[in-house]
Amino acid sequence: xxxxxxxxxxxxxxxxxxxxxxxxxxxxxxxxxxxxxxxxxxxxxxxxxxxxxxxxxxxxxxxxxxxxxxxxxxxxxxxxxxxxxxxxxxxxxxxxxxxxxxxxxxxxxxxxxxxxxxxxxxxxxxxxxxxxxxxxxxxxxxxxxxxxxxxxxxxxxxxxxxxxxxxxxxxxxxxxxxxxxxxxxxxxxxxxxxxxxxxxxxxxxxxxxxxxxxxxxxxxxxxxxxxxxxxxxxxxxxxxxxxxxxxxxxxxxxxxxxxxxxxxxxxxxxxxxxxxxxxxxxxxxxxxxxxxxxxxxxxxxxxxxxxxxxxxxxxxxxxxxxxxxxxxxxxxxxxxxxxxxxxxxxxxxxxxxxxxxxxxxxxxxxxxxxxxxxxxxxxxxxxxxxxxxxxxxxxxxxxxxxxxx
Amino acid sequence: xxxxxxxxxxxxxxxxxxxxxxxxxxxxxxxxxxxxxxxxxxxxxxxxxxxxxxxxxxxxxxxxxxxxxxxxxxxxxxxxxxxxxxxxxxxxxxxxxxxxxxxxxxxxxxxxxxxxxxxxxxxxxxxxxxxxxxxxxxxxxxxxxxxxxxxxxxxxxxxxxxxxxxxxxxxxxxxxxxxxxxxxxxxxxxxxxxxxxxxxxxxxxxxxxxxxxxxxxxxxxxxxxxxxxxxxxxxxxxxxxxxxxxxxxxxxxxxxxxxxxxxxxxxxxxxxxxxxxxxxxxxxxxxxxxxxxxxxxxxxxxxxxxxxxxxxxxxxxxxxxxxxxxxxxxxxxxxxxxxxxxxxxxxxxxxxxxxxxxxxxxxxxxxxxxxxxxxxxxxxxxxxxxxxxxxxxxxxxxxxxxxxxxxxxxxxxxxxxxxxxxxxxxxxxxxxxxxxxxxxxxxxxxxxxxxxxxxxx
Numbered sequence: 001x002x003x004x005x006x007x008x009x010x011x012x013x014x015x016x017x018x019x020x021x022x023x024x025x026x027x028x029x030x031x032x033x034x035x036x037x038x039x040x041x042x043x044x045x046x047x048x049x050x051x052x053x054x055x056x057x058x059x060x061x062x063x064x065x066x067x068x069x070x071x072x073x074x075x076x077x078x079x080x081x082x083x084x085x086x087x088x089x090x091x092x093x094x095x096x097x098x099x100x101x102x103x104x105x106x107x108x109x110x111x112x113x114x115x116x117x118x119x120x121x122x123x124x125x126x127x128x129x130x131x132x133x134x135x136x137x138x139x140x141x142x143x144x145x146x147x148x149x150x151x152x153x154x155x156x157x158x159x160x161x162x163x164x165x166x167x168x169x170x171x172x173x174x175x176x177x178x179x180x181x182x183x184x185x186x187x188x189x190x191x192x193x194x195x196x197x198x199x200x201x202x203x204x205x206x207x208x209x210x211x212x213x214x215x216x217x218x219x220x221x222x223x224x225x226x227x228x229x230x231x232x233x234x235x236x237x238x239x240x241x242x243x244x245x246x247x248x249x250x251x252x253x254x255x256x257x258x259x260x261x262x263x264x265x266x267x268x269x270x271x272x273x274x275x276x277x278x279x280x281x282x283x284x285x286x287x288x289x290x291x292x293x294x295x296x297x298x299x300x301x302x303x304x305x306x307x308x309x310x311x312x313x314x315x316x317x318x319x320x321x322x323x324x325x326x327x328x329x330x331x332x333x334x335x336x337x338x339x340x341x342x343x344x345x346x347x348x349x350x351x352x353x354x355x356x357x358x359x360x361x362x363x364x365x366x367x368x369x370x371x372x373x374x375x376x377x378x379x380x381x382x383x384x385x386x387x388x389x390x391x392x393x394x395x396x397x398x399x400x401x402x403x404x405x
Numbered sequence: 406x407x408x409x410x411x412x413x414x415x416x417x418x419x420x421x422x423x424x425x426x427x428x429x430x431x432x433x434x435x436x437x438x439x440x441x442x443x444x445x446x447x448x449x450x451x452x453x454x455x456x457x458x459x460x461x462x463x464x465x466x467x468x469x470x471x472x473x474x475x476x477x478x479x480x481x482x483x484x485x486x487x488x489x490x491x492x493x494x495x496x497x498x499x500x501x502x503x504x505x506x507x508x509x510x511x512x513x514x515x516x517x518x519x520x521x522x523x524x525x526x527x528x529x530x531x532x533x534x535x536x537x538x539x540x541x542x543x544x545x546x547x548x549x550x551x552x553x554x555x556x557x558x559x560x561x562x563x564x565x566x567x568x569x570x571x572x573x574x575x576x577x578x579x580x581x582x583x584x585x586x587x588x589x590x591x592x593x594x595x596x597x598x599x600x601x602x603x604x605x606x607x608x609x610x611x612x613x614x615x616x617x618x619x620x621x622x623x624x625x626x627x628x629x630x631x632x633x634x635x636x637x638x639x640x641x642x643x644x645x646x647x648x649x650x651x652x653x654x655x656x657x658x659x660x661x662x663x664x665x666x667x668x669x670x671x672x673x674x675x676x677x678x679x680x681x682x683x684x685x686x687x688x689x690x691x692x693x694x695x696x697x698x699x700x701x702x703x704x705x706x707x708x709x710x711x712x713x714x715x716x717x718x719x720x721x722x723x724x725x726x727x728x729x730x731x732x733x734x735x736x737x738x739x740x741x742x743x744x745x746x747x748x749x750x751x752x753x754x755x756x757x758x759x760x761x762x763x764x765x766x767x768x769x770x771x772x773x774x775x776x777x778x779x780x781x782x783x784x785x786x787x788x789x790x791x792x793x794x795x796x797x798x799x800x801x802x803x804x805x806x807x808x809x810x811x812x813x814x815x816x817x818x819x820x821x822x823x824x825x826x827x828x829x830x831x832x833x834x835x836x837x838x839x840x841x842x843x844x845x846x847x848x849x850x851x852x853x854x855x856x857x858x859x860x861x862x
Binding site: 057060061062063064077080081083084086088090092094095096098099107108110111112113155 | 407408410411412414415418419422487488489490491492493494495496497498499856857858859
């Protein structure tokens, strides 16, 4: 199979859902030309109903395109050779409720045809990695959404995929899990995996992704590297350690001589506002979408209600609503903090798993996920090291990812 | 193979968690031993054995059929509905492997449950004579007629001879201008044929009729018995009278011709028989000629009877196998049904939702149970309409499975008749190998083309 330079490439990919009579009804994806490079973390963004999930389903052959084609890892995802290199986490973890966590991973491991010893070793490692080692014998039906999500991620990783397609991986996860997930994705990216990440948590995407694309109404609105899109080239941001007012006024006067406007703080534009701006612009251009539009404050029956509302109740609701984003922020902060609070074991495991250890024969892209010779012992010791290093260039001098942060 | 096996195991886990599986298992575990105790039949040991085995096997058969329909239509449709299938079809698993895995899983469940419950019936049947106070006669009768596997041979009437006779009679009536004006030609021919057939069976007062059975090859053990089974009726409409007759078996032709040396002994039996009930008597094996022919004669005793006697369903039976072998072949006959239904259910859910597929399965299953009846009614239609149906509906009906008549295992067990391996293999080849496989390939084709994630944006 000829290795294309793109891990995913779509050519005028179009999906139109017909109505009962077969007439075209909903244009879910419209002439999409997506190109995702190998070893790239790609953030696939867009409001609800913008065609992200439909695109992913077409990539995975769960839906057939109306027009156009997609090339995944140089082939089609219905070829066993291709699908054995893909890890997929759907928008919800569609797991068998009656299987235990262990049985679940065992089932998917068998579908990948992993030999017994390798499968067992990987399941143990993955269960520990996602923090469910203690719940391996519990039925998945008894899990919370976040726990199910972790199992979902574990099943996506069991075949050591070259390409990870993750649809809302952090939905329902607690902040710690989210943080872990982000760390893990960055690490996986560093180790040469290609990741297609669909998420509404823009801060996460901004942190992790190399490139992003924003969809609206089934069309790609904007695409580019996070740095390119978010950098404000008309302004200059000088970062210094604390300077005295005298120096500052000197700097200011110099800059004024150059007729530059000068502000002390130049905050970077946040992805969130950029995202909203993109969608707003699309809406102003009256582009069609089959999904939800952007809300424009309270309106309709809710607004009516507000007029007749009983004082107190809605106030409470409103305040709690307003408090929510703040809460998320707090959670985010908390999520960064727990480095010392988190169970030491977990943390260590993760770093152990991720520790870079270049392999002797690390020819990129040719390594296969399973090698029959792989012994259980070896896998157990540093499964992810192996998994992750395989695709890393031998010299290691160039990090494939140039993170803007 | 690994992935087919993984899916099969998952299907088994899924099936055993279905409530209907628990209900069927518990119901059968309670009902079968209870039935073995309370069922009496006609009061004899034989009657008890026949009633229990018949109802037991039918109950196991029907409940497992329903369970198979439920599992096979549920397993795939539920995975599609709950979207668990997303995580399966995106793995390096071919879609036919998914369907094959599902089929294998259901087959394993069926084999285990059928083995369990058939084994239960088998055990209860074997132990029944020990727990029933039955005289030695009854035990011998049960051994001869139930705990056995007998070959049954019927008199083969030469259809061509009958048709020739009908033709001649028709021509004669036509010549004599005695054809009834109110009847069509077909109706007249049908009536004449009926009369001829009846004539083959009827014995007038004081007359003797002889039937020849060919290819009778019982075991050469001199202790083997041959059973003559029949039903008597009279030309008179009065029901339930006793008919007195003299039966004879052996080389009757030579006997009649007064030959000096007979090839077989002649056995005579004076027997009173109630009409319209199946009767049976036994004769030793040496009544059969070396070339496998057996002649059976009936004399309508003029001193005791005043009516023409009609001998119906005359059959010669002799032991050719063991009860246990036959019982497990009957179980395999049930298994064939189950496997077909499993393939049917899975196929239907490749494009139908659970409720629709269940309905479809039940309709096809019921059609299979009355298939013979439908066929007969179509064949029995008038000639003009018959041709229309022969070329339109009949081919479709031939595609349906056949579960009744000779494909119904209980009939064999109740009358202690052998299910031959050749018949079993032929049935399996047609029902599973042909009809089931055609269905399954069709299901695979649909499943390959299906968008499993078809949903709104």
